[in-house]
Amino acid sequence: MYKARLFATRYSRLYERFYAFSEPIILNIMRIVSNISGGRLDGLMTRMEKASKGFLFDCKMCGNCVLSSTGMTCPMNCPKTIRNGPCGGVRENGQCEVKPEMVCVWVQAWEGAERMKNGNKINDLQFATDKSVQGSSAWLNILKQREVQAKEQLTVEKAS
Numbered sequence: 001m002y003k004a005r006l007f008a009t010r011y012s013r014l015y016e017r018f019y020a021f022s023e024p025i026i027l028n029i030m031r032i033v034s035n036i037s038g039g040r041l042d043g044l045m046t047r048m049e050k051a052s053k054g055f056l057f058d059c060k061m062c063g064n065c066v067l068s069s070t071g072m073t074c075p076m077n078c079p080k081t082i083r084n085g086p087c088g089g090v091r092e093n094g095q096c097e098v099k100p101e102m103v104c105v106w107v108q109a110w111e112g113a114e115r116m117k118n119g120n121k122i123n124d125l126q127f128a129t130d131k132s133v134q135g136s137s138a139w140l141n142i143l144k145q146r147e148v149q150a151k152e153q154l155t156v157e158k159a160s
């Protein structure tokens with residue numbers, strides 16, 4: 001939803017605070033539900049993420065969320081899905097060259113980042129999207145990554 005996306009950019013600092021507060025709660029709830037249900041409710045949680053983030057950010061469910069590094073503006077709304085800054089075609093008035101009726105996603109991202117406490121994360125280099133996780137839950141993917149990291153850490157500790 002385009003208007004909601006613009007709103008998120010305008011109030012990116014507020015969204016940043018809310019996200020910092022709610023992320024651990026959301027992830028813990030999802031971890032518990034996923035464990036108790038043996039993964040049977042993962043699909044439902046993915047649909048809930050799609051609905052909520054779709055409404056708030058026009059989320060395209062790339063499976064690898066970088067909102068907090070892009071001024072609370074979803075870079076997957078760029079028609080070229082560029083995740084590291086604008087292409088060379090941004091119009092002088094800041095509009096997109098592919099969709100002239102839309103402000104360039106990266107103009108929005110930069111404005112949003114300037115309002116955020118940790119907005120300098122916009123300078124971090126983002127990897128290209130992993131197509132194998134397209135359509136999956138970014139939150140569940142974070143949990144899976146943390147699980148793998150914890151296991152690797154345990155292996156290292158046992159070996160030393």
Ligand code: SF4
Nearest residue numbers: 059060061062065074
């Ligand atoms: S999960 Fe991907 S598509 Fe969805 S809001 Fe985050 S960056 Fe955008």
